[in-house]
Amino acid sequence: MPGVNLDKNFAFLEFRSIDEATQAIAFDGINFKGQSLKIRRPHDYQPMPGMTEHQTLSMPDNVPVIAGVVSTVVPDSPNKIFIGGLPNYLNEDQVKELLMSFGQLRAFNLVKDSSTGLSKGYAFCEYVDVTLTDQAIQGLNGMQLGDKKLVVQRAIVGAKNANAIAQVPVQIQVPGLQLQSSSGPATEVLSLMNMVTADELKDDEEYEDIVDDIREECSRYGIVRSVEIPRPVDGVDVPGVSKVFVEFNSVLDCQKAQQNLTGRKFANRVVVTSYFDPERYHRRDF
Structure with missing residues (x-):
């Protein structure tokens, strides 16, 4: 049963059960019409006998995920990921798009300076499918973005020490984190x-144009042997969709392309690059 106060922009909701109310807490921080919602218990709320405060506020594991909704509150958990070394020119959508190349996000927060609104160069996230945590860490940690390398690890130290992490340059060992490329x-x-x-990539003509454009651009830095861009197929989970793979004639050509393309814009999107295993490339293990 809702009660809405339009003047002060808040509402009260009463659920059918305690469990449903507890599950609703999990959506604290989701974006709604450009605003980050704050979902809390009433000030006069009294937990049921036998329930701890942690139990009344924690995010339950069985909360259904709303398609396309990503919370801006990343709770402390074993699967909370720290992403450091982000170039300041990357905005929320660009960082989120990079992370979502591995799977759907449950929560994401790009930490910003409260006075300027600019990125502080680090973020936290959690995936809907927690089995993707290690895959994302392995794929992103050490990735070159412009003149920086990403530091991506489980946020072992927790969000309370985020400010301490941010003050340490990403090239230096961060307490509680291992720097591995x-x-x-x-x-x-x-x-x-x-x-x-x-x-x-769905339209055939547009796909061919994209392949030709990328081949032409990459040919400026060396001899291009082949270009692979996995395309989406309805009802099929195609690995590597939205990624571009370019095979050069030599490692030196590839290095030159990597140095010139990283951080460049393609269709108003900042390009992120990494080297790829040639054997996996030839067997199309994207």
């Missing part, structure tokens, strides 16, 4: 992310 050594295959979207 999973991008590996340079190869002749370059993976480009945030360059195309799945919708752009």
Whole structure:
């Protein structure tokens, strides 16, 4: 039963059960019409006998996920991910798009300076499918973005120490985090992310134009052997959709392309690059 106060922009909701009310707490921080909702218990709320305060406020694991809704509150959990070393020119949508290349996000927060509104260069996130946590960490940690490398690890130290993390340059060991480069050594295959979207790849003519444009651009930096851009197929989970893979004639050509393309804009999107295993490329293990 809702009660709405339009003047002060708040409302009270009464649920059918305690469990349903507790589940609703999980949607604290979701974006609604450009605003971040704050969902709290009433000030005079008294927990039921035998229930702790943590139990009344924590996010239950079985909360249904609303398609397309990403909370801006990332709760502390073993699957909370810290992303450091983000270039300041990347906005929320660009960072989110990068992270969502691995799967749907449950929660995401790009930390900003309260006085300027600019990115502080780090963020936190959690995936709907927690089994993607390690995959995303492995794929992103050490990735080169412009003149920086990402530091992506489980947020072991927790959100309370986020300010301490932010004050440490990403090139220095962060307490509680291991700096490891999973991008590996340079190869002749370059993976480009945030360059195309799945919708752009559906139309045959547009797809061919995209392939030609990318081949032409990459040819400026060396001999291009092949270009692979996995396309979406209805009802099929196609690996690597929205990623671009370019095979060069040599490692040196690939390195030159990587240095020139990282941070560049393609269709108003900032390009993110990493080297890719040639054996996986040839067997189309994207």
